[in-house]
Amino acid sequence: MEIGVIGKPNVGKSTFFAALTLVDVAIAPYPFTTIDPNRGVAAIRAPCPHRPESPCTPGNARCDGGVRWVPVNLIDVPGLVPGAHEGRGLGHKFLDDLRAADGLIQVVDLSGSAADDGTLAGAGSTDPAREVEWLAEELVAWVDEILGRNFDREARSVELEGKKLEEFLQRRLTGLSISPSAIAAARRSLAIDLDHPSRWTPEDRTRLARELLRAAKPRIVAANKCDRSTPAERDRLRAQLEPVPVEAMCAEAELTLRRANRAGLVRYRPGAPDFEIPDPTRLSAPQRRALDEIRQILATWGGTGVQTALETAVFGLLHQIVIYPVEDENHWTDSRGRVLPDALLVPEGTTARGLAYRVHTDLGEQFIRAIDGRSHRALAADHQLEPNSIVRIVARK
Template structure:
């Protein structure tokens, strides 16, 4: 799974990226600090079945901390988007291509209103304008791609197939393309759409292909009520407040061994481990108060919400031994796979190996020890053994 960080310049994308991936990205108080995309790995969290099954897991494709399974997701942090980006303004549009593969976009906005659309200092700037602008720029980018190929598309009978091919970089399903066209009441047999129709289609396609979640950043210096106001203005979009700067400061202090951070503890989530200066003590007390008051910094809440709340992914654990919950080598609950909700046991088999799917007989629910049909619809947190005629799953 890939999340793309988008937004206008100077909103805190690279700060969010560094805080989430625990790697350094260049951060500065001026627009266009980021030019080349930063790529990194972060984790989304789910309760590990080791707790309910009373076993100790040995993860291979993920991590487990205090009974919480941490599943890797890729994050890409790109240059800031400004009005006219699709025409080459600002850092141009080449970096838009870095977003093409993202499954979801996290738009970082400045909730404090202290930067404008170009990332320059402002006061009382309305962050909902940033969301509108980014949507328009991304839709224009898609429109440009379609317009470039419209002659070729119009010669094909099956417009859905033709568009799916032209937009193949986005890895769209034909269903996304046909639904977007239907929602604009546009015919898809031998497409002869004008510029307005292409734009309308692109907006709908964007909604389906790149769902957006809004990270209302700089909450630490925003006015009270700003978050509620933004949520009201962006009704229909998931908006979560966060302070990427506080998360980054905590992670840095943790990495240097000064503190221990346990986000799950309501009181005293930050423990001081070393002798610290008065200045550090004040900073740590501030961070501690901030996370206690807000129930965290919002950064990981946003990542979890993106995967499980917006994309509706589920976490499924394939095993080879349904009694010991192990793989071939005896690793307990070794792998966790993210699957789209509605995925079947057969689709899980396909994700393990095409041969296993081809020869699949049935599946076993390892928690309940019951046999499941190939078309069994997987549930979040399922532990599943695939039984196939050739190999065992």
């Protein structure tokens, strides 16, 4: 699972990325601080099914007080400006790094104090809803451009050789994870003769790019700098952007708390509505003041919103569930006796056989049945798994 963090310059993308990954990256109050994409690993929360008498031995996703932290890859890219596809700002070439992303989190400045080019102005000087619109068009221009490279020659060869449009698009957009269902949806909603690309007008291509992007790169909006705004502003933005999910957040507060937690100055669990200070005498006066301010923000918003934004993307937008594959359905262990070693993110609706393929191609091909670790019932190949299931796969040797 991979999520891209996008937005115009100076809205706090790298702060959000750093808060979630604790990777040290450049953060500064001016545009184009990030020049090359940053990659790191964040985590989402899932209840760990381990029993008190047999605690888990996590391999990929650590367990903290009954909560499993399941890894999600995150990519932070440079800021986009209007006209990026014409080379403005840092252009849009870096978006190629997002080809494999399953979804996008667009960070906006809820307080409306960054202009389109990221230069800071007074709060309320820009409308965050508008940048969601133009940024979407920059993404369309990016896909349109990929679609258009050497278009005429390839389009003709598709028709001459009687190739399928699906093949053509998949090759064009390699790695953009354009699914057959996305292409089918585009076929239904566009009145374009999709099987004859040489007859497409440039406008047809742009409309196709827009449709494919909608399916391949779903988006939520993380409204940052909420410390300088109000819940009423968030609600207004929500109403404007509906049906796109909007979560308010204060990335700066989250970054401070996670770093202070790492340094042992506070006790803070990401996503929590409050934190503790184990030893106030270890804090300087400015540190204490900063933490007081953060406590105010948490009280107003119910938390920093950072963890919620990520989880809204993974669960609400991308419809993922967590599954625990095991090799022994009684002890919930793998072949080495580790209890609930792996927590996997898979799409809602994943079948028992689908899970087998996900664990290993051989398991998928040799699949006989699966066994539910709780009920010990056999699950057929097409059985859709419930969230947080513990599943053993039985395969031919």
